[in-house]
Amino acid sequence: MAVTRRTLLSSLALGPPAAVLAGAAPAHAASPAGDVVGKVSVGYQGWFSCPGDGAPIGGWWHWSRDRFQPPSPANTTIVSWPDLRDFARTYPTAYPNLGNGQPAALFSSYDQQTVDTHFDWMRTYGIDTAALQRFNPVGDEGPTRDAMAQKVRGAAERTGRKFYIMYDVTGWTAMQTQIKTDWTAKMSAHTASSAYARQNGKPVVCVWGFGFNDDGRPFTPAQCLDVVTWFKAQGCYVIGGVPTYWREGKNDSRTGFLDVYHAFDMLSPWMVGRTGDLAGLDWFAANVNAADQADCNAHGIDYQPCVLPGDLSSGHRRHGDFYWRSIYNMVRLGAQGLYVSMFDEFNEGNQIAKTAETAASVPAGSGIRALDEDGTFCSADYYLRITTDAGRMLKGQIALTSVRPTPPTTATTPPPSPTGDLAAGKAASASSANGPYTAANAVDANAGSYWESSGAFPQWFQVDLGGAYAVKSLVLRLPAGWERRTQTITVQGGTDGASFSTLAASAGHVFDPGSGNTVTVTLSGATARYVRLAFTANTGWPAAQLAQLQVYGDDAPTTPPPVTDLARGRAATASSQVQAYGPGNVTDGDAGSYWESANNAFPQWIQVDLGAAVTVSRAVLRLPPSWGARTQTLAISGSTNGSAFITLSGAAERTFTPGSGNTVTVGFEATSIRYLRVTATANTAWPAGQLSAIEAYAS
Template sequence: MAVSRRRFMTSVVPGSALAAVSSSQLLSALGSAARADSPVGDVVGKITVGYQGWFACKGDSAPINGWWHWSADMSQSPSPSNTTIAAWPDMREYTNTYPTAYANLNNGRPATLFSSYDQQTVDTHFRWMRENNIDTAALQRFNPMGGEGPTRDAMATKVRTAAEANGRKYYIMYDVTDWTNMQPEIKTDWLNKMKAHTTSPAYAMQNGKPVVGIWGFGFNDPKRPWAPAPCLEVVNWFKSQGCYVMGGVPTHWRRGVEDSRPGFLDVYHAFHMISPWMVGRIGTIADVDHFYTNVNLPDQADCDAHGIDYQPCVLPGDVTTRQRRHGDFMWRQFYNMVRVGAQGIYISMFDEYNEGNQIAKTAETLASVPVNSGMLALDEDGTACSADYYLRLTGDGGRMLKGQIALTATRPTPPVVSGGGGDTTNLARGKAVAASSHNMNFIPPNAVDGDSNTYWESASNAFPQWIQVDLGAAVPVGRVVLKLPPPAAWQ
């Protein structure tokens, strides 16, 4: 099985050897640029999300027939000792779910997961993109010549169906990780299989050409070992096929150091668009600003000088290592990339629960996380965040990129959308709770998990009963609202 780029990290930290440029050097570069701006299309001027679509479950009928990317040993059900994920998805909108070997969630409900092989899963993801004004998805395609190939082929068709149904765009992004015979096989795959998808009205076009992504050329690690010549030949081959070629390149592509092999600058300059990788390179707002000055500004100047569209990465941050800071970390990146003048923005990633950098809906509180799993929820820093928060944040970042809202360093997106009428924060949500009794699995935490389909039920035929919530501090309370479950849940 291919090893994802999420496992490749460098030792780069703020203050390491990064080439700074002076403002006079930068202005000189900008002033002498032979700029060939691409017009707004399906990637230029747009928000693109990386879409893995690589989760499968036993019993989902996928050809791979296993817990693909959920488990370290995909023949066995995922559990705390057999897992590849760092964050737990919000499971409330999936029709088909699959039981795991995790303990129940803290709210007592079974710990189930989704399969990307179910069309309803992909439809749901692309509906979330539509609802949050996310324009384009880059479907990751690792080496399809082995055992994963039939499942990946089917996923391309499922993504096409979902994109067409939701008015979104998508394109194929080849990840060359561990692809030993890449040079001939990537061409064969494109001609025999993936090129057929360009007939879809949903297939992304830029400058009148179908978009193809190639991620991984020039990375300084043994999983992408090629010399510059074969990589340049592949880029030029796709260009000769009439494609607009996007390159996922190392962070330090321009200087050919650290995560980039030397001697690849001609390869990088051959792409129509470049998108330097950022996962594992930044983790704080200070990191973001450091890279803006020392990496992003000179990157943009180099792209301007060579007529290349610049599409920097923006990431929400790893939940596990508490990088997110309830959206401020991600918003600072949006702000910096818009003010740098980027032609587009690439979100790393949509559904990357493995590294905890997903924007797709995620468990809001520990009530929706398996007991003793060690995973955190979106409220890990004490700020309540709705499951869709990072989707909404991405939507607002896109509006700022497109000039629909003003450039602002202040995040406009609230972590939880109120119902109007002033501050309606649910102070009880996810807090410690106790009760006089409970019946079966209808435990007290269900009353404060934010899910109207779960509820607390006291022991039968015994009164009075009580429930108590510890808010954790003295806070002003405007009102107390008690709700019954909807009929579908309570019958």
Template sequence: MSTGPCQPSAPNNGDIIGQVVTGYQGWFTCEGDGSPLKGYWHWAPDRLKPMCKGNCAVISWPDMRYYERQHDTAFAPYPNGTPSRLFSNMDAQTVYAHFRMMQEAEIHAAALQRFVPCGPEGPPRDITTVHVANAAVATGVKWYCMYDVGGWKKMRTELPEDWRTKMSQYASSPVYARQNGKPVVAIWGFGFNDDNHPFSPEECIEVIRWLQSCGLYVIGGVPTWWRKGISDSRDNYHDVYRSFDCISPWMVGRASLTKDLDFYFSECNKGDAEELHSLGIDYQPCVMPGDLATGRRLHGDFYWHHFTNLARLGTTGVGLYVSMFDEYNEGNHIAPTAETSADQPSDFPHPALDEDGTPCTADYYLRLTRDGGNMFRGRLPHTELRPTEPWPGRGPCHRSRQVAIKAMVNGRYVCAEGDGHLINDRERAGAWETWTLEPCPGGTRFKAYTGKYMSAQQEQDKVVANRDTPGAWETFEVNRLDDGRVTIKAWTGKYLQAIPEGKGRMVAGAAEPGWWESFTLEDV
């Protein structure tokens, strides 16, 4: 049974619900920074050896212009000869710089990760915690403790003791995050179906109940499929999950394409929100910028797509968790990053922010977070078109993308024939079934493989692709539905429609959208 409130939290009841927060690792050290661990902790697999191409644990290079104190590495210099240096979280200025970035991005709070504090990681974590508490006071960005219990063998006794003897001293600070009047603490890892999280349901519930008895609001960082008890989730954790005050399912590594985000919104996010709302438990889904190293960010379109999906949930009982702020190790970070290969060591083998050919400023994903958060909070209109420029003043905000248009009514792909007629009878998407989507004022234009633009005619509701120059007749309004399908509305006010008879004729003749008027856009 849940111990949550009778109703989900209202957005104005605290620092979690209706807000955007971010996970903060705060775990980097460098040789000579005074760390109790010494060496390049989290920068390198072997922290006691020089950090270099052959001893490197990160796949993205930070933009170093923000840091006053910098530490040498054994990487080659930048192409212009600048020495390759890195920041350390042992330096108070580093943490302050990060919280200033969060402040400017209008991130409301940071979840400071805390790993097995009774082991070797404890002393540097304690130092970072002091820096975080001071940076929060200086910037006004709230923070809270998130325990990551992976590999924590004595978690059952040591986590409560760590809270009682160390972390509880911070909870009375005005900059420590609160929800519904209670200090916030999170536990990441209960219920994951792997050898690193072998806890029994009973001991998990015992720890949750103990924290709640201390007057705390407890968030659970849980598996993606927690509600169904399948895949990444253990199947006997039903009562554990529903003992939290708030559920925050993990998403990193689950989705690499925008269509994946639509799948998880349909299969996870909507159902999660509905069930938790009925139980009076809050919901904090992850929003991700995408994996930079594998070229999945689409110059911000992946991140914006995730924001637009989750903004549909509203803010009652819902807050957003950005995964993560400084995760340079996995490449899913929003902190400033090298803009081009000229801004990182010449022998660093991973891409910079211009990984797909689009110039992006180092702080681009912070600016995207600000705008996405404002859309979620209702301060900006809900829009599928990303309003944030990768590089202000340098080129269009949006770039074209190539897709295949699949009609839901018969599962076939739309093709423009040489004479301009549109049909939807192709079983597979090849070159002739590839369309270029061009964002434009007032909507979207579709350019066929032939180089001609799709156009809607008033006469007999015709749709053809035979125009050399686009104008109003060649402009369409694309609206995405909750399950990932889209509708395509012509300037005539009618919806694009796939007629399944014959060769799959295409018209724009429906006054209202239905199944025949729904499509999917598959990136090619």
């Protein structure tokens, strides 16, 4: 949409924090307890899709800026990373591996298993009601949104949760008529469900966006009032998602809308982006929310203010204190209900759903912050557990308290010991750098990028682990296709970044393509925050060079370092191609792009130049994961010069099935080759050779 909540809110000028809320009078409840009054509701986007999940909209909806390309650091819309340990099905991305070496994958909201998992969490953590977001259903996302409503309904019925439809009118120019048609023809049918939220005996519907002072919602007061009164005439209890300054008609609110706002049964003013600190929350409570509550009480309107965990990507959370202060201030006012913004909003960083705990669980070098970003370890479910306590305090099951009662961890979720790669994504520096070959390249988990010093010795490379650890081993890498060389390196460590002691004496370390150009250095376990490598010689180039430094605090990595795909990003050629389906697609890391040969013209071949002679013992062949099953007759051969080839694995029927990710692995005797060729002579599904990926591995 042209204007999003995030872009709108970031443009607003806010008043400075003032005195904290001094006191609060009990509210006059306009309505008795129901499914929104006296309850905690969460905003549920349900808007992520992935290729192969069956979503009508297709592509990486809401994960990528270009949804037809896989998400990566350069093609992303998210600022936080989900914790995926509870999901049965995930989808590989083009992000670097996680800090722990695991592939970086994401979930699809369109999978029923994802929705079921989210609603299982809501049941486990005492979340009463989900507000399913519904954007312009007449656009291209309409069929996907229709299906999501059904999936949410099923999950809510199974888990005993309630749900309601929350229309977001952003960018919906024909909203006044189309919203009525959509409700009558489609969404009203869901009110027959036992899980559909009801308040005062009426089905609940929310309309978010009336009165906002921006171009994305240009509706007049008369248009908006018509919609509100129409829904009420249909027997609905109508919630208004309104601007922060609705009552005063300034800043984010247009003037002349007070009659519209007062026509709603419940008001839920937006707060995301308004402030990022505790003093700001207190200022709004005292200077905005208190008067909002009084106005609602005076007009018999229920008040459902937003409470929010804070933008993780901007460092607002303060390991839960920001969220709890937001909750405490609104319960203290006497709010009739709470609206949590949001459950699954990984795009804006204000999600409460399970989130990556540490750098080990986010893509290395991506810059995405984990829950421990301020140094306090928080379990993945921490903000769900805070929401549990929020509900208990709202319902009077625990006493009103400004002190957060929820610990960042529980007895079953202790802070992790220092395992995994401690250097992944951490700050790195060096004595010098040659052009773009900077120090950051050695901690970005991409073994193809590298740091290179200027052409003079000695040189040093250093990483700040962010905390002091007992360092027991290092793994050093150069790009897998590089020729053999020996670098003379001393390993040093320190706790302050100024003084260093020797952890491993100067020695010649051999980087050999036969071993993946990888060197492991075992250390004694001395404590260090800063690990430094001092280089004094290199037999392969007159400079220090390093593609990856991994640092481990345990005796060995709990997860083996990722095996390098020797073909990734390498040049590829083929006997022929159809249209844009060229050979470069098999090494671009995008499982959705592919090579296709000329049709009805077998045999056909495609080959990858690995850049140098390297040992290869395994090839992985892929087709797009959403394609139907097929069998291709394929042979694999190799060459050192690109002209004389030897057979590595003879022609055989290779079956690609969606159940195995449309992936075929072919092992063969370890052989030193530079060129890897796949020859196709038959295909049961299409009269051409087809591959979306060729991967080559040393082991």
